[in-house]
Amino acid sequence: xxxxxxxxxxxxxxxxxxxxxxxxxxxxxxxxxxxxxxxxxxxxxxxxxxxxxxxxxxxxxxxxxxxxxxxxxxxxxxxxxxxxxxxxxxxxxxxxxxxxxxxxxxxxxxxxxxxxxxxxxxxxxxxxxxxxx
Amino acid sequence: xxxxxxxxxxxxxxxxxxxxxxxxxxxxxxxxxxxxxxxxxxxxxxxxxxxxxxxxxxxxxxxxxxxxxxxxxxxxxxxxxxxxxxxxxxxxxxxxxxxxxxxxxxxxxxxxxxxxxxxxxxxxxxxxxxxxxxxxxxxxxxxxxxxxxxxxxxxxxxxxxxxxxxxxxxxxxxxxxxxxxxxxxxxxxxxxxxxxxxxxxxxxxxxxxxxxxxxxxxxxxxxxxxxxxxxxxxxxxxxxxxxxxxxxxxxxxxxxxxxxxxxxxxxxxxxxxxxxxxxxxxxxxxxxxxxxxxxxxxxxxxxxxxxxxxxxxxxxxxxxxxxxxxxxxxxxxxxxxxxxxxxxxxxxxxxxxxxxxxxxxxxxxxxxxxxxxxxxxxxxxxxx
Numbered sequence: 323x324x325x326x327x328x329x330x331x332x333x334x335x336x337x338x339x340x341x342x343x344x345x346x347x348x349x350x351x352x353x354x355x356x357x358x359x360x361x362x363x364x365x366x367x368x369x370x371x372x373x374x375x376x377x378x379x380x381x382x383x384x385x386x387x388x389x390x391x392x393x394x395x396x397x398x399x400x401x402x403x404x405x406x407x408x409x410x411x412x413x414x415x416x417x418x419x420x421x422x423x424x425x426x427x428x429x430x431x432x433x434x435x436x437x438x439x440x441x442x443x444x445x446x447x448x449x450x451x452x453x454x455x
Numbered sequence: 456x457x458x459x460x461x462x463x464x465x466x467x468x469x470x471x472x473x474x475x476x477x478x479x480x481x482x483x484x485x486x487x488x489x490x491x492x493x494x495x496x497x498x499x500x501x502x503x504x505x506x507x508x509x510x511x512x513x514x515x516x517x518x519x520x521x522x523x524x525x526x527x528x529x530x531x532x533x534x535x536x537x538x539x540x541x542x543x544x545x546x547x548x549x550x551x552x553x554x555x556x557x558x559x560x561x562x563x564x565x566x567x568x569x570x571x572x573x574x575x576x577x578x579x580x581x582x583x584x585x586x587x588x589x590x591x592x593x594x595x596x597x598x599x600x601x602x603x604x605x606x607x608x609x610x611x612x613x614x615x616x617x618x619x620x621x622x623x624x625x626x627x628x629x630x631x632x633x634x635x636x637x638x639x640x641x642x643x644x645x646x647x648x649x650x651x652x653x654x655x656x657x658x659x660x661x662x663x664x665x666x667x668x669x670x671x672x673x674x675x676x677x678x679x680x681x682x683x684x685x686x687x688x689x690x691x692x693x694x695x696x697x698x699x700x701x702x703x704x705x706x707x708x709x710x711x712x713x714x715x716x717x718x719x720x721x722x723x724x725x726x727x728x729x730x731x732x733x734x735x736x737x738x739x740x741x742x743x744x745x746x747x748x749x750x751x752x753x754x755x756x757x758x759x760x761x762x763x764x765x766x767x768x769x770x771x772x773x774x775x776x777x778x779x780x781x782x783x784x785x786x787x788x789x790x791x792x793x794x795x796x797x798x799x800x801x802x803x804x805x806x807x808x809x810x811x812x813x814x815x816x817x818x819x820x821x822x823x824x825x826x827x828x829x830x831x832x833x834x835x836x837x838x839x
Contacts (some may be wrong), residue, residue, distance in 0.1 A: 331587060352588050358703060377707075378609070380601035380653045382593065386578035389593040397594050399602050399702055407702035409589045422609050433591065445591070 328443050335445040338372050338428055340406070341365035349404040372428030373451065374402040381417045388434050400426055400448050414449040425451040459552045460679040460686040461836070463492025463672035464798040469636045469786030471569045472666040477504075477511050478523045481565040484668035484794075485524045488561065492672040492682050498557040500524070500531040503544030503564035505790035507533070509579035510571045520563070530557075537583035538739065539825030540564065541793025542694075542832035545671060549692040552673045564794030565668035576664065580789070583826040585700040597661065597740070599701055599827045601653040604742035607708055608655060611757035615655050618741035619646040620763025622659045622783055625738060628770065629780025631810025632799075636665050636786030660741040662781075667788035669795045684839070687801045690726075690818070691835040693719035701827045708757075712831035713750035713822060720820070720833040721752075728752040731835070732816045733803060734774055735796040737824035738781045747822055748776075751833070770813055778803060779811045793823030797834060804838030 333339040340351030345362035351370055356363055379398040382389075389395070396412040398420075412420060413431055426448040433445045465487025467480055475483070481502065489495065500521045507513045517531035536543040541564030548562035571579060581590045584599060607613065622641060629635035641659060649659040679686035695715035698704055704711070721727055728751065736751075738744040745759030753774050754762050767773040779785055779799040782792055800819035802808040816838060823832045 327587075358698065378602040378606040380598050380605060380656075382595055382598050382653055384577055384595065384597070384652065385574055385593055386581050386590065386595055387574040388578070390574055392593065395593060397592060397598055397602070399606075399707070407707070409592055409594060409700065409702045411592050422606070434593070443591070 325441060328441070336430055338370040338446055340368050340370055342368040349406060351402065351406040351408055371403055374400045374426055374448070376420060376422055376424045376426055377401040377407055378422060379412065379420050388436065396420060398448065411447045412449065413447040427451045456553050457555055458676035459549050459673050459689045460676040461671050461689065461797070461801055462674050462679050462682040462686050463488040463494065464670070464801050465491060466634055466669040466795060466798050467667055468634045469665045469667040469788055469795070473569070475666070477507055477513060477565060477567040478520055480567060480666060480668040481520045481563055482524045484565070484670040485520070485561055485563050488670035488672050494559060494672060494682065497526060497529060497559045497561045497672070499529055499548070499551060500526060500561045500563065501544040501547045502531070502533045503540035503542070503562070503790045503794060504533055504566060505535060505537055505540050505583070506566060506568065506579050509582065510576070511567055520565070536830040536832070537825035538737070538789040539793055539823045539830040539832050540790035541669070541795070542797065542821065542823030542834065543793065543830065545794060545797055545834065546692050546694050546832050548673050549689055552675060558674055558678065560673045561670060562673060562794065563668060563670040564791035566788035566790045567666050568664045568788060569666050588702070589700050595653065597653045597656055600740040600742055601656045602701065603707060603746070603827065604655050604740070607742060607745070610708065613760050616643065616647055617760045617764055618660060618745065619643050620766070620768065621738055621741040621744045622646055624763065624768050625777040625781040625783035628778050628811060629784030632779040632785060635780040635784055636663055637780070637784045656740055662739045662783045662787035665786035665788045667786060667791045667795065669791050669798045671794060671797055671801070685805045686839055687804045688837045689834060690837040691720035691723035691833070693723065694830070694832045695719070697829050699826060699829045704828070708746070710746045710750040710824070710828045710831065712828055713747055713824070713833070716831045716833040717751040717822070720835050724835040726818060726835065731774065731818050731820045733778050733800070733813050733819050734776045735778065735781070735800055735819065735821040736776050737822055738777055738783050739787055739824065743824060744776070747824065751822065775813050778813055779808065793821070793832060796821040796823060797836070800836050804836055
């Protein structure tokens with residue numbers, strides 16, 4: 323992979339910045355150059371709240387290369403409040419207690435270390451939404 | 456546009472070929488297909504393959520395999536569409552012959568998977584997904600299918616064992632196919648207690664990784680009689696795409712590219728689902744079989760699993776599927792699978808499928824799926 327590759331995705335990875343389509347008004351994540359709904363260009367950056375709920379989930383015991391040290395870990399499709407689905411790991415949760423529909427929120431975590439340089443890739447994961455005291 | 460027919464087929468057994476490399480496997484299938492068609496040369500070679508760069512450190516398969524097969528100098532190129540690369544290569548060959556620009560075309564699919572194992576093979580397969588937005592999070596290919604299957608079970612109130620019929624049917628059918636990897640039946644009990652891979656997907660929901668190669672020879676239908684009395688006409692050929700990532704689908708539980716490519720194929724052939732005598736579908740995981748049946752019009756949304764539960768998919772059922780073992784039991788050498796499906800449909804239409812023969816087959820459909828549904832290629836073949 324490489325440093326530049328992760329660096330140029332920093333605003334979406336660290337802050338869940340996507341886009342809102344100026345034409346159809348839909349919110350888009352991850353960001354693109356062309357709206358997948360109306361095919362118009364020119365979107366405006368949109369900061370997602372990070373709140374959503376679990377659409378589906380599974381736990382990985384046979385990880386791809388680079389993720390061995392984290393296994394087993396749980397991945398999910400999270401339905402964001404603003405509409406889009408996002409693929410991410412779940413964190414701070416017992417896999418036995420995860421359920422479809424469960425409210426979750428985005429947190430920033432270490433995703434992996436890459437290559438002999440040990441570049442640490444940070445990005446979004448989701449955890450069960452904390453209840454107000 | 457010219458009508459196009461298949462005049463020769465070839466395949467290696469699917470399995471662990473420790474003594475044969477990528478190029479040897481491709482040659483074995485191509486040589487068998489050329490012999491079957493009675494040809495010694497061709498105008499072009501299209502090679503379906505996914506993983507040669509990752510696993511064999513080998514790109515640039517077109518000239519490598521053309522030269523190795525004794526065809527040095529012809530037009531040759533690799534066609535890549537993840538697990539749909541095989542049928543995509545046939546699609547490109549079809550376009551070449553139908554256009555009138557080429558007469559004799561070889562479409563081959565080859566995959567050498569067993570030279571890599573474990574996490575590196577898992578990584579290689581995950582390249583079918585979005586690197587920046589799916590695989591970066593450690594997603595594996597099984598996991599993407601598991602996300603689909605869990606949501607499907609949740610939305611439609613389906614139990615895991617309701618999918619068992621897909622795996623049981625494929626294994627039962629593979630018993631009669633000498634080229635299949637797993638030629639033994641499995642029971643419902645075995646399905647229910649199989650080891651978990653990524654819940655809810657267990658080992659017997661999943662097709663095995665394998666080595667293999669298959670090839671078909673295409674020519675204009677008007678010339679087919681010069682080569683064989685057994686020609687099979689390509690009544691329809693269609694490819695469609697969807698978003699690469701699962702999370703970008705407008706409806707994750709609907710294979711839009713399966714519906715789009717099947718509709719185009721039905722329209723081209725002038726037929727509908729009720730006219731299809733057998734369907735070689737892409738049962739990489741049992742959930743994919745259910746989704747494929749729904750999107751192609753054989754079952755209503757959320758009901759694809761019922762065709763497995765009620766026996767409709769068996770050889771004596773309404774719409775036999777995976778008649779020679781499917782991906783589940785014939786094996787899934789990813790970039791070759793789409794060509795195997797077409798080779799098997801030709802065997803059936805020729806009436807030469809041996810113990811796997813389905814009686815009275817006139818129209819056969821094949822559907823090859825790349826990624827979690829991003830590239831889908833559908834063919835309809837018509838017997839003579």
